[in-house]
Amino acid sequence: xxxxxxxxxxxxxxxxxxxxxxxxxxxxxxxxxxxxxxxxxxxxxxxxxxxxxxxxxxxxxxxxxxxxxxxxxxxxxxxxxxxxxxxxxxxxxxxxxxxxxxxxxxxxxxxxxxxxxxxxxxxxxxxxxxxxxxxxxxxxxxxxxxxxxxxxxxxxxxxxxxxxxxxxxxxxxxxxxxxxxxxxxxxxxxxxxxxxxxxxxxxxxxxxxxxxxxxxxxxxxxxxxxxxxxxxxxxxxxxxxxxxxxxxxxxxxxxxxxxxxxxxxxxxxxxxxxxxxxxxxxxxxxxxxxxxxxxxxxxxxxxxxxxxxxxxxxxxxxxxxxxxxxxxxxxxxxxxxxxxxxxxxxxxx
Amino acid sequence: xxxxxxxxxxxxxxxxxxxxxxxxxxxxxxxxxxxxxxxxxxxxxxxxxxxxxxxxxxxxxxxxxxxxxxxxxxxxxxxxxxxxxxxxxxxxxxxxxxxxxxxxxxxxxxxxxxxxxxxxxxxxxxxxxxxxxxxxxxxxxxxxxxxxxxxxxxxxxxxxxxxxxxxxxxxxxxxxxxxxxxxxxxxxxxxxxxxxxxxxxxxxxxxxxxxxxxxxxxxxxxxxxxxxxxxxxxxxxxxxxxxxxxxxxxxxxxxxxxxxxxxxxxxxxxxxxxxxxxxxxxxxxxxxxxxxxxxxxxxxxxxxxxxxxxxxxxxxxxxxxxxxxxxxxxxxxxxxx
Numbered sequence: 001x002x003x004x005x006x007x008x009x010x011x012x013x014x015x016x017x018x019x020x021x022x023x024x025x026x027x028x029x030x031x032x033x034x035x036x037x038x039x040x041x042x043x044x045x046x047x048x049x050x051x052x053x054x055x056x057x058x059x060x061x062x063x064x065x066x067x068x069x070x071x072x073x074x075x076x077x078x079x080x081x082x083x084x085x086x087x088x089x090x091x092x093x094x095x096x097x098x099x100x101x102x103x104x105x106x107x108x109x110x111x112x113x114x115x116x117x118x119x120x121x122x123x124x125x126x127x128x129x130x131x132x133x134x135x136x137x138x139x140x141x142x143x144x145x146x147x148x149x150x151x152x153x154x155x156x157x158x159x160x161x162x163x164x165x166x167x168x169x170x171x172x173x174x175x176x177x178x179x180x181x182x183x184x185x186x187x188x189x190x191x192x193x194x195x196x197x198x199x200x201x202x203x204x205x206x207x208x209x210x211x212x213x214x215x216x217x218x219x220x221x222x223x224x225x226x227x228x229x230x231x232x233x234x235x236x237x238x239x240x241x242x243x244x245x246x247x248x249x250x251x252x253x254x255x256x257x258x259x260x261x262x263x264x265x266x267x268x269x270x271x272x273x274x275x276x277x278x279x280x281x282x283x284x285x286x287x288x289x290x291x292x293x294x295x296x297x298x299x300x301x302x303x304x305x306x307x308x309x310x311x312x313x314x315x316x317x318x319x320x321x322x323x324x325x326x327x328x329x330x331x332x333x334x335x336x337x338x339x340x341x342x343x344x345x346x347x348x349x
Numbered sequence: 350x351x352x353x354x355x356x357x358x359x360x361x362x363x364x365x366x367x368x369x370x371x372x373x374x375x376x377x378x379x380x381x382x383x384x385x386x387x388x389x390x391x392x393x394x395x396x397x398x399x400x401x402x403x404x405x406x407x408x409x410x411x412x413x414x415x416x417x418x419x420x421x422x423x424x425x426x427x428x429x430x431x432x433x434x435x436x437x438x439x440x441x442x443x444x445x446x447x448x449x450x451x452x453x454x455x456x457x458x459x460x461x462x463x464x465x466x467x468x469x470x471x472x473x474x475x476x477x478x479x480x481x482x483x484x485x486x487x488x489x490x491x492x493x494x495x496x497x498x499x500x501x502x503x504x505x506x507x508x509x510x511x512x513x514x515x516x517x518x519x520x521x522x523x524x525x526x527x528x529x530x531x532x533x534x535x536x537x538x539x540x541x542x543x544x545x546x547x548x549x550x551x552x553x554x555x556x557x558x559x560x561x562x563x564x565x566x567x568x569x570x571x572x573x574x575x576x577x578x579x580x581x582x583x584x585x586x587x588x589x590x591x592x593x594x595x596x597x598x599x600x601x602x603x604x605x606x607x608x609x610x611x612x613x614x615x616x617x618x619x620x621x622x623x624x625x626x627x628x629x630x631x632x633x634x635x636x637x638x639x640x641x642x643x644x645x646x647x648x649x650x651x652x653x654x655x656x657x658x659x660x661x662x663x664x665x666x667x668x669x670x671x672x673x674x675x676x677x678x679x680x681x682x683x684x685x686x
Contacts, residue, residue, distance in 0.1 A: 024489070076473050124661075134664045137420055137473055141606045142657040149657075153650035268481065275474075310489040317485030324474050325464055 009329060010276050013322035014290075021315040025307050035305035042300045043293030051180065054188045055254045057292025059084065061191040062246025063270030064277065064284040065198050066239040070136075071279040072202060073235035074215030075129070079140025080243040081267025082147035083121045085260075087114035087244025088251045089151050092258035093159055095172025095251065106175040111248045118244015119237045121147060126236025130229035136236065144267070152260050161257070168259040178253035187253035191285070194242065198281040211235050243267065265313075269295070272320045291316065381514060387642060391634045392518045396526070397592065399623075399630025401426075404529045404584040405608030406615065406622040407536055411577035412461075413617060414540065414553045415570045416676040420476025421461050423605025424483030425578055429454040429585025431487040434596035438495040443590055446497075450586035451579050457483065458578015466570045469680035480605075488598045500594040501525060523591040525583060530623075532580065537619040549573060553674030556681040566681055603657065610660040614667050617674065625663075632659055 022032035042049040063080040070077030091114035101109065125139040156167035178186050202208035213221040214231045222228050246266075255262050269291055277283035294316075298309035322328060380388040405422050412419035432453040437446025457479055464475035501523040509520040540546040551559040552566050560566045588604075589596050611629060615622030636652050639645045 076477070078477070128661070128665055132665050134661075135473075137477075138606055138609055138664065139661055141603060142610075142660050145603050145657045146654045146661075149650040149654040153648055156650075157648065271477070272481070308489065310485075310491070314485035314489040317481045320481055321478050324478060325470060326468050 008332070010278070010287075010323055012328050013276070013319050016322050017315045017318035020318050021311055024311065024314065025305070028307070030305045030307045032305075035301045035307045035311075038300050038304035039294065039297050043297035049293075049297055051185065052296035053289065053293040055185050055292070056296040057288040058185060058187040058191045058253065059246045059250040059266050060269050060273060060291050060295070061188075061284055061288035062194060062249065063243050063267050064273035064288055065191075065194055065281055066243035066246065067270050067274035068277065068279050068281050068284060069198060069211070069235060069242065070239045071274060072208075072215055073211040073231070074218070075126075075136050075232065075235055075239070077122075077125075077140060077236070077239045078137050078271065079121065079125055079143050079267070080239070080246075080270045081265075082140065082144035083118040083240040083243035084247035084250070084267050085144075085151050086121050086147050086247070087118035088247030088255075089154060089159075089169070089258045090114050090117035090244070091176075091248030091251045092169045092172060095176035096170045096257075099173065101175060103175040106173070107178060107252065110172070110176050110252055111245055114248025114251070115241040115245040118247060119241035121244070122236040122238070122240015123233065125240075126233040129236065130232040148260065151258070155258055155260055159258075166259070169257050171257045172252060176252055177256065178249065180253075185253050187249040190249060191246070191288070194245075195281045195285050198242075202281065207234075243270075269316065272316050272323075275320060276323050278323075377514075385514075387638055389514060389517050391631070391638045392514070394634035394637065395627050395630040396518060396522070397630065398633045399626040399628070400526055400529055401584055401588055401592070401604055402608050402611050402629055403533060403623045403626035404587065405581060405605055406611040406626060407533060407619060408577040408581040408584070409609050409612040410540075410617055410619060410622060411536070411549075411573050411580070413612070413674050413677045414549045415573045416553045416556060416674060416679065416681065417461070417465050417570060417574050418472040418476065418678045419461060419574070419577070420473055420609070421457060421479030421483075421605075422476075422581055422608055423601055423603065424476075424479035424481075425454050425457040425581035426585045426588065426601035426605050427480075427483040427487055427599075428457050429582035430589040430596055430600050431483075431491070431585075433582075433586040434497065434589045435490075435492075435495065437497055437590060441498045443497070443499065443501060446590050447583075447586050450590070451582040454582015454585060455575050455579035458575040458581070461578065462571045462574040465680065466567055466574070469682065472678050472680075484599070487600075491596075491598055497590070497594050501591040523587075525587040525591045529583070529587065533619050533623050540619065545569075550674070552681075553676055556676050557684065560681075560683060570681070607656050607660050610664050613673070614663050629656060629659055632656075 018036070022036070025032040025035055043053045044050065063084055066080045066083065067077050091110045094110040094113040095106075098106065098109065121143055125136050125143060128134045128139050129136045152167060155169055159169045161168055161170040180186060181189075202212065210221070210226050210231050211234075213224065213226055214228050214235070218228050221231075250262075250266070251258055273284055273287040273291055276287045294312050298312040301307040301311070302309055377388065377392070380391075405426060408422050408425065409419050429450040433446045433450030435446075436449035437443050440446070460482075461475060461479055464470045464478065465472045503521050503523050504527070506520040510516045512520070540549065548559065548564045548569055551562070551564060552569055556566050585601070589600070607629065608626075611622050611625045614625040633652075633655055636647065636655055640647065640652065
């Protein structure tokens with residue numbers, strides 16, 4: 001019964017969102033059956049489509065996990081986007097600038113560097129939250145824009161590929177590339193392992209327990225002797241490291257270089273996935289696969305049914321709305337099962 | 350009314366702020382004698398860049414004073430500039446665009462009020478929903494190839510517009526600029542000197558006391574959040590119909606979040622927020638002018654990130670010291686008898 005209750009709201013939300021999407025397609029004179037059919041057959045039944053789906057799902061899953069850690073620790077990490085970009089760019093740099101390493105050392109090094117740069121961005125937001133009481137939503141949004149501008153500057157200036165017209169870094173070396181197994185990118189298996197890891201941290205370790213206690217009740221956590229500020233910073237650093245790692249996986253496994261336009265919106269989809277998964281790390285994976293399929297195959301709807309791929313943005317926004325707003329649970333008379341309470345004041349803790 | 354004004358003037362004269370005011374005037378005078386053209390340009394752009402931030406900050410102030418944290422200002426700006434632009438472009442009439450912008454802004458306010466006041470949702474998540482829905486809607490329905498018939502013309506106010514410096518900076522602006530500035534002053538007066546303001550502040554600080562004294566908490570919360578949304582809609586109309594004259598995906602570019610920083614920097618006080626916003630506008634205008642005059646060569650991305658960096662720096666130095674309305678962020682639930 002508990003199982004059904006946990007899944008029913010997200011499923012109904014998805015259903016409603018697809019229904020509204022269909023209505024919108026009809027008003028625009030397109031055939032929704034055809035559009036959805038091409039979307040899902042491309043995404044989930046062709047070899048090429050599956051590779052694309054799981055390629056897209058990988059960074060989505062990891063940034064979703066980054067948001068999940070935040071939510072569990074009472075932080076609303078809107079900054080997965082910026083953390084991911086800094087990780088992606090750093091990994092791209094490490095991928096082409098560091099030479100002479102064997103693959104077994106180069107790939108992990110690039111991933112670590114990506115994670116490290118992501119964690120710096122997370123640290124800034126976490127420290128400002130813990131020691132200055134500035135809400136992480138504001139700082140992470142601002143950091144998203146700052147990181148994007150910095151990345152644009154770097155990939156169009158110091159780190160630009162020689163002779164390239166558009167802003168992008170050189171291709172990473174072959175020793176830094178993550179390949180695929182049986183048509184599925186290895187990065188995706190990494191994201192699965194990470195999901196298990198995050199689940200394990202919250203299930204079995206004191207670190208996870210501290211995060212959750214701080215997230216549920218700061219005063220109680222303080223009274224129990226938990227260093228609230230340090231754990232807040234630590235949680236944000238973990239979010240940032242994870243998202244940066246996700247960006248690195250995207251660079252090394254899918255894109256092969258850094259291009260500012262490529263990673264747009266991944267972090268925001270991560271928020272929707274995390275809330276759809278009700279902050280459960282294991283549920284992030286199926287959510288990411290679904291979203292990855294929709295993102296990867298969205299453009300094919302344009303060919304087959306004349307639907308602009310931005311419909312996916314709208315469908316995902318509607319999913320988020322119905323998952324978080326207590327409409328469905330009210331109608332079904334479920335106990336009010338709000339996932340999270342992340343509000344705190346601007347100038348206080 | 351006259352008494353209030355003299356009292357306000359007196360309190361201003363007595364305070365330390367007078368010194369700062371003189372310093373600012375002195376700095377402007379020196380800059381004006383050295384290079385009058387650039388000084389006027391920077392001052393005028395400070396207002397142009399600062400005004401939308403100040404107006405958006407008013408949305409935040411009106412909401413937070415009644416205990417509703419509004420992270421969704423960005424969504425309000427995006428939605429209203431979208432509707433403002435496309436209604437004006439399709440009807441080839443700016444007035445219809447203006448009305449559509451205000452109405453759609455009010456609709457986002459209504460959505461936020463429904464989620465936070467009636468359904469008592471987490472206010473941060475509710476605001477994020479407004480933002481993400483706005484992004485989804487505007488990017489799906491966005492179509493290229495439309496243009497406005499014109500933008501709102503500048504109105505020179507006879508007499509005032511001829512004053513050196515001030516005339517060019519303040520009195521040769523568009524209609525929404527004048528209205529926005531007047532609204533900010535009126536809001537300041539209303540918050541501190543009217544029954545509505547007293548009730549609003551009471552709800553923001555201690556809603557159950559306000560309820561006990563017979564104030565209709567939920568009704569005032571709804572009214573304020575919706576009016577704030579409508580004013581946010583006017584801000585969107587300013588951006589697209591008076592300032593830029595076009596619309597693009599992601600048009601609001603984070604102004605709604607910067608506005609929240611300005612609200613905090615201005616200590617939830619309309620005049621304070623206006624000054625803070627002009628300061629933000631000044632920083633950007635100065636950087637632009639230095640580039641135009643060829644005095645410095647800063648790469649474009651660094652100019653673009655200036656408002657965001659300023660937001661974080663300003664918050665880092667001011668947020669710990671100021672205190673917002675005590676009940677902001679908490680849903681109000683009447684105790685059961």
